[in-house]
Amino acid sequence: MTDSKNTKRAFLASALSVVLCTAMFVGSTFAWFTDSAATSVNKIQAGNLKIALETKDDKTGEWKNVGENPLAFVQLDEDAGKDILWEPGCTYKLPELRIANKGNLALKFKLLVNGLSGTADEEAAVADLAEVIDVYTGTTKNDVADANKIGTLRELMEDADGAAYGVILPADEDDPDGEGGISVEATDGYTLLFHMQEAAGNKYQDMNLDGISFTVIATQYTYEKDSFDDQYDAEANYPQTTNVADAASLENALNNISGVPVTIVIDKDIYQYGKSLSVNGDVTIDLTQMEQVNDKGITVSTITVNPNASLTIDGSWVSGGRASHVGLSGNAGKEGLVASENSTVALNNVHVASSGSSSKLIVAKPGAKITVEGGYYSTSGNPSTVVFADGGTVEIIDGYFRGSGNQGPVFNVANGGQIIIPKAIYNSKVSQTTNQKIPATCQLVEDGENYIIKEK
Structure with a gap:
C-alpha cells in the first residue's frame, strides 16, 4: 500500500487597494484638482x-x-x-x-x-x-x-x-x-x-x-501556500471517532471535545431517564449501526446544543418503525432538543419523540439553524409542540411529524423564527389529533414549492 499525504482547508484571497490623489494649486484661487482610483478586494x-x-x-x-x-x-x-x-x-x-x-x-x-x-x-x-x-x-x-x-x-x-x-x-x-x-x-x-x-x-x-x-x-496537508509559506495548517488535527456503549461513556465523550470534529458511534441502546446532555464543539452522533428494533437508541430528558456548537444525528429509520430512536422522556414543561443561539443541528433519518405535557420537542433559538432530512418526529404530551422556531430557522426537507392531544400545534414560531417545509410534506406527512398544524398566531406563506411558517 502506498503512503500518501493529505490535508484540509485553505483560503485563497488577495487584496489590493489603491487610492491616488493628485492636487494642484492654481493661481491665487484656492482650488484642488483631485482624482482617485480604487480596486475591490478579490472574492474570498x-x-x-x-x-x-x-x-x-x-x-x-x-x-x-x-x-x-x-x-x-x-x-x-x-x-x-x-x-x-x-x-x-x-x-x-x-x-x-x-x-x-x-x-x-x-x-x-x-x-x-x-x-x-x-x-x-x-x-x-x-x-x-x-x-x-x-x-x-x-x-x-x-x-x-x-x-x-x-x-x-x-x-x-x-x-x-x-x-x-x-x-x-x-x-x-x-x-x-x-x-x-x-x-x-x-x-x-x-x-x-x-x-x-x-x-x-x-x-x-x-x-x-x-x-x-x-x-x-x-x-x-501542508501544500497550499498563503502569503508567507505552506505551514499555516501544519498542526491540523484529524477528526475523531469514538464508540460508546453506555450513558457514562456517551457523557464522557461529549465532555471531552478537543477542538476537532468528533463522531460518536452508538450501536447499543443507551437509557438514562431524566439525564440532560450538553453538546459543545462539532459533534456527530451515528445511530446507523444501531439494531433495527423499535425504541433502540438514546433515551434521556433533554439535549442542549450550546451556542456556536454543531450537532448532527445520523440514523437509519424506516417508515413504520421506531429505530434510530432519540427519546426525550420525562420532560414535562421542558424543551427537548434545543439548538441554542447561533448553533446548528442536522437530523438525518432518526426517530425523535418526547413524553410529558406542555413540552416542545425540537427548538431553534435566535440565530440557530435546524435541518431535518427524513425520519419521524412526535410528541405524546398534551399540549405539546413538535417543532418550535423560537427566533431561529428550521428547514424541513423530508420527514413525518405528528402531534397528539387535544391542544398544541405541530409547528409554532415566535420571536421572528421561521419554519420552511415543502408543501407536499406539509399536506401529506403532518398530522395532529385536532388537525391543528399551526396555531392562530402563525401564517403559511407560499414560496414556490415550499411553505414558510411565520408569525402573523
Whole structure:
C-alpha cells in the first residue's frame, strides 16, 4: 500500500487597494484638482476538502463511492449469497478499494478499522477472534505471505494510524518533491485479504465478528501556500471517532471535545431517564449501526446544543418503525432538543419523540439553524409542540411529524423564527389529533414549492 499525504482547508484571497490623489494649486484661487482610483478586494473563496472511499465495479471498471453500503467479502459465483462461515485456513477478500480526493485541497488521510465496541465481555470476544485473522494486501492466495501482511485484524482495530494512511493532492496537481509517496486525485487501488490462521482452534467455533467497518478521516496537508509559506495548517488535527456503549461513556465523550470534529458511534441502546446532555464543539452522533428494533437508541430528558456548537444525528429509520430512536422522556414543561443561539443541528433519518405535557420537542433559538432530512418526529404530551422556531430557522426537507392531544400545534414560531417545509410534506406527512398544524398566531406563506411558517 502506498503512503500518501493529505490535508484540509485553505483560503485563497488577495487584496489590493489603491487610492491616488493628485492636487494642484492654481493661481491665487484656492482650488484642488483631485482624482482617485480604487480596486475591490478579490472574492474570498473557501477551499473544499472532501474525501471518499470507493470500490471498483468488476464488470464496468468504474470506481463508485461506497457510501453507506456495507462491503461484502467476495465469494465464488456458485457460493454467491450463501453465509460465509470462517474456519482455519480460509481466505476471503474485499472488493478492490481506493481513497479519492473529491475536493480541491491537498489532504492527509487515515483508513481506520472499527469494531471494538460494546460491553467488556463483547469487546473481549471480538478481540479474541480478530486476533487470529491476519490481513494482507494482494489479490490471490499466493499473496498470503509475510511480505504482504499488514497485521492481525485486532492490531488494525487498535492502531491509531489504521490500515492505511497518506497524502492525496487534488486533481491536476503534481508531487512537488517528485519522490513518490504522494497520490494525485486518488490512491492506487488495493485489495485486502483476510486469512484465518491455521492454528486457530476450537475456542473460536461459533464466535461472531460483527460490526466491522472502515472509516476514512482526513484533514489539511501542508501544500497550499498563503502569503508567507505552506505551514499555516501544519498542526491540523484529524477528526475523531469514538464508540460508546453506555450513558457514562456517551457523557464522557461529549465532555471531552478537543477542538476537532468528533463522531460518536452508538450501536447499543443507551437509557438514562431524566439525564440532560450538553453538546459543545462539532459533534456527530451515528445511530446507523444501531439494531433495527423499535425504541433502540438514546433515551434521556433533554439535549442542549450550546451556542456556536454543531450537532448532527445520523440514523437509519424506516417508515413504520421506531429505530434510530432519540427519546426525550420525562420532560414535562421542558424543551427537548434545543439548538441554542447561533448553533446548528442536522437530523438525518432518526426517530425523535418526547413524553410529558406542555413540552416542545425540537427548538431553534435566535440565530440557530435546524435541518431535518427524513425520519419521524412526535410528541405524546398534551399540549405539546413538535417543532418550535423560537427566533431561529428550521428547514424541513423530508420527514413525518405528528402531534397528539387535544391542544398544541405541530409547528409554532415566535420571536421572528421561521419554519420552511415543502408543501407536499406539509399536506401529506403532518398530522395532529385536532388537525391543528399551526396555531392562530402563525401564517403559511407560499414560496414556490415550499411553505414558510411565520408569525402573523
